[in-house]
Amino acid sequence: MQRIPKIFLALFIQLLVLSVVTLGVFLAPSLIAPPYPYWVLVLIQATFAALISCKLGLPCWWRWIQFFIPIGLYLGVLIDFNPLWALALFVIVWLVFANAFKERVPLYLTNDTTRQAFKELIKRKRQVRFLDLGCGLGGNVAFMSQQRQVAESHGVETAPIPYLVSKIITGFRGGRTFAMDMWKTELAYYDVVYAFLSPEPMPKLWEKVKEEMLPGSVFVSNSFAVPGVEASEVWELSDSRKTILYIYHL
Numbered sequence: 001m002q003r004i005p006k007i008f009l010a011l012f013i014q015l016l017v018l019s020v021v022t023l024g025v026f027l028a029p030s031l032i033a034p035p036y037p038y039w040v041l042v043l044i045q046a047t048f049a050a051l052i053s054c055k056l057g058l059p060c061w062w063r064w065i066q067f068f069i070p071i072g073l074y075l076g077v078l079i080d081f082n083p084l085w086a087l088a089l090f091v092i093v094w095l096v097f098a099n100a101f102k103e104r105v106p107l108y109l110t111n112d113t114t115r116q117a118f119k120e121l122i123k124r125k126r127q128v129r130f131l132d133l134g135c136g137l138g139g140n141v142a143f144m145s146q147q148r149q150v151a152e153s154h155g156v157e158t159a160p161i162p163y164l165v166s167k168i169i170t171g172f173r174g175g176r177t178f179a180m181d182m183w184k185t186e187l188a189y190y191d192v193v194y195a196f197l198s199p200e201p202m203p204k205l206w207e208k209v210k211e212e213m214l215p216g217s218v219f220v221s222n223s224f225a226v227p228g229v230e231a232s233e234v235w236e237l238s239d240s241r242k243t244i245l246y247i248y249h250l
């Protein structure tokens with residue numbers, strides 16, 4: 001079950017419960033006289049789907065999604081909700097979070113405390129070439145472009161809406177954004193490479209870092225350590241989320 005993408009597993013669980021509820025509706029008349037109000041059936045569907053989701057391999061917090069999906073669909077039918085709105089919403093979510101589906105890396109942003117730590121990181125360097133792998137809305141790229149030690153500040157991004165926003169922000173505030181998959185970047189060009197991704201790509205990314213980055217350069221990962229590799233330095237920052245920067249000197 002763990003290998004099935006979570007969205008399909010969630011759908012499978014809903015269908016499984018739906019078949020059991022349908023069977024129940026066929027068998028129930030011998031015990032309870034019909035009709036059975038739809039809202040009761042929907043509530044049974046939602047409750048059972050939520051209860052078994054965690055046991056069948058979905059992360060436990062998905063139980064809330066599993067609970068509210070049948071209820072949401074039922075309410076949508078009740079108020080005659082036009083499914084085109086749902087499609088439009090899905091398309092917008094996809095345009096922003098495309099990499100959550102493909103790479104298992106959603107969009108969340110580096111905060112200001114972390115950016116101040118970047119200054120400390122490059123304090124003794126000169127003519128730094130900085131790269132943000134998956135640069136989101138471009139805030140880091142613009143910030144780094146304004147530091148006097150930084151010669152070039154680049155970001156790559158493949159999610160369409162973040163890319164466009166980053167392009168505009170770096171266009172106004174400095175730095176450059178490229179519509180490029182991070183796996184196609186040439187890391188050897190950069191002195192400082194920053195990633196704020198998720199645990200998922202870290203092992204593969206470390207292989208790329210080792211292969212391409214030159215001696216003396218620095219790889220920084222916000223929050224997600226490379227499994228099985230000891231970081232050269234670990235900085236715990238004083239922001240409310242206690243950001244940890246894993247710093248690897250190549």
Ligand SMILES: C[S@@+](CC[C@H](N)C(=O)[O-])C[C@H]1O[C@@H](n2cnc3c(N)ncnc32)[C@H](O)[C@@H]1O
Binds near residue numbers: 098158
């Ligand atoms: C957690 S966000 C970090 C955004 C930004 N670096 C920051 O720190 O504020 C990760 C970003 O990486 C992007 N991303 C994920 N996989 C990518 C890939 N293969 N190529 C380019 N961008 C990617 C996502 O779209 C998302 O915008």
